Amino acid sequence: xxxxxxxxxxxxxxxxxxxxxxxxxxxxxxxxxxxxxxxxxxxxxxxxxxxxxxxxxxxxxxxxxxxxxxxxxxxxxxxxxxxxxxxxxxxxxxxxxxxxxxxxxxxxxxxxxxxxxxxxxxxxxxxxxxxxxxxxxxxxxxxxxxxxxxxxxxxxxxxxxxxxxxxxxxxxxxxxxxxxxxxxxxxxxxxxxx
Numbered sequence: 680x681x682x683x684x685x686x687x688x689x690x691x692x693x694x695x696x697x698x699x700x701x702x703x704x705x706x707x708x709x710x711x712x713x714x715x716x717x718x719x720x721x722x723x724x725x726x727x728x729x730x731x732x733x734x735x736x737x738x739x740x741x742x743x744x745x746x747x748x749x750x751x752x753x754x755x756x757x758x759x760x761x762x763x764x765x766x767x768x769x770x771x772x773x774x775x776x777x778x779x780x781x782x783x784x785x786x787x788x789x790x791x792x793x794x795x796x797x798x799x800x801x802x803x804x805x806x807x808x809x810x811x812x813x814x815x816x817x818x819x820x821x822x823x824x825x826x827x828x829x830x831x832x833x834x835x836x837x838x839x840x841x842x843x844x845x846x847x848x849x850x851x852x853x854x855x856x857x858x859x860x861x862x863x864x865x866x867x868x869x870x871x872x873x
Contacts, residue, residue, distance in 0.1 A: 706725060706726075706859075706862045707725075707726040707727075708723040708724065708725060708726055708862075708865070708866075708869075709723070709724055709725075709726045710722075710723060710724075711723070711724045711730060711743070711745075712873065713732065713741075713743060713873070714732060715732050715734065715741045715743075717734075717738070717740075717741035717763050717765065717843070718732065718741045718742075718743055718761065718763050719763075719872060719873050720743075720761065720763070720845075720870055720871065720872065720873065721870075721871050721873055722761075722866055722869045722870040722871065723865060723866050723869040724745045724759070724866060725745065725747070725759075725859070725862055725866075727747070727748075728745050728746060728747050728748065728759075729745070729746055729747075729748045730743055730744060730745045730746075731743070731744050737768065738765075738768075739764065739765060739768035739769060740762055740763060740764040740765070740768075740769075741762070741763050742760055742761065742762045742763070743760065743761050744758060744759075744760045745758065745759040745760065746758050746759075756819065756820075756821075756829075756831075756850075756851070756852055757850070757851045757852075757855065757858075757859065758848075758849075758850050758851075759847075759848065759849050759850075759859070759863060759866065760847075760848050761845065761846070761847050761848075761870075762845075762846040762848070763843050763844070763845055763846075764843060764844045764846070765842060765843060766839075766842050766843060766844060767842065769844070774839075775839075776807060776808075776809060776837060776838070776839050776844075779837050779839070779844050779846075780798075780809045780811065780837055783811070783835065783837065783846070784811070787813055787815065787833075790815040790816070790817070791815060791816040791817075791828065792814075792815055792816045792830075793813060793814070793815040794813065794814050794815070795811065795812075795813055796812040796813060796814055796832070797810075797811070797812045798810070798811050798812075801836065801867075803836055803838040803845065803847070803867050803868075803870060804838050804840045804845060804870055804871070804872060805840075806838050806839060806840045807838070807839075808836050808837060808838040808867075809836070809837045809838075810834065810835070810836050811834070811835045811836075811837070812832065812833070812834045812835075813832070813833045813834075813835070814830060814831065814832050814833075814853060815830075815831055815833075816828040816829065816830060816831065817829065817831045819852075829852055829853075830852065830853035830854070831850060831851070831852060831853060832850070832851060832852075832853045832856040833848060833849065833850045833851075834848070834849045834860065834863060835847070835848045835849075836848075836867050840872065841872075845870075847863075847866070847867055847870070849863040
């Protein structure tokens with residue numbers, strides 16, 4: 680009897696360790712469906728987070744921002760956003776995925792201590808996508824210019840579908856980046872054109 684209890688204990692312990700090690704954590708998801716016709720996406724997002732849709736000047740882009748929020752608590756400096764840009768309204772030499780990637784990297788490399796950690800290929804929205812991981816220094820509190828600089832990591836997935844570029848982005852303080860990285864990749868896989 681003792682032997683089977685011991686096996687049962689190790690089986691449960693192994694399952695818990697695997698779930699935490701391989702990203703099958705307790706993060707739950709809800710379904711987002713855009714109201715803005717330019718975004719035109721449904722996708723998962725982290726349960727309990729809030730979201731806000733906005734439009735850019737001249738309706739050149741639409742964006743939805745997802746962020747953690749707890750009433751009465753300071754929100755952590757973590758965000759996931761999706762920006763959809765109409766190809767005809769952005770200035771690129773050519774409307775290619777490579778041109779969008781180069782334009783984004785040119786901007787990011789101007790940030791303090793910016794480094795490209797990796798660039799890889801994937802599929803999002805049933806289309807080729809580029810996945811870029813970066814690190815740089817940013818203000819801890821973006822609303823206070825006297826705030827100290829902290830190390831930040833960012834992962835951006837760029838995809839082109841129909842007449843739009845899709846930029847899905849996850850940004851977090853570097854030491855907390857792994858907390859939502861696998862959730863971010865699940866969110867990317869869940870994206871669908873409505």
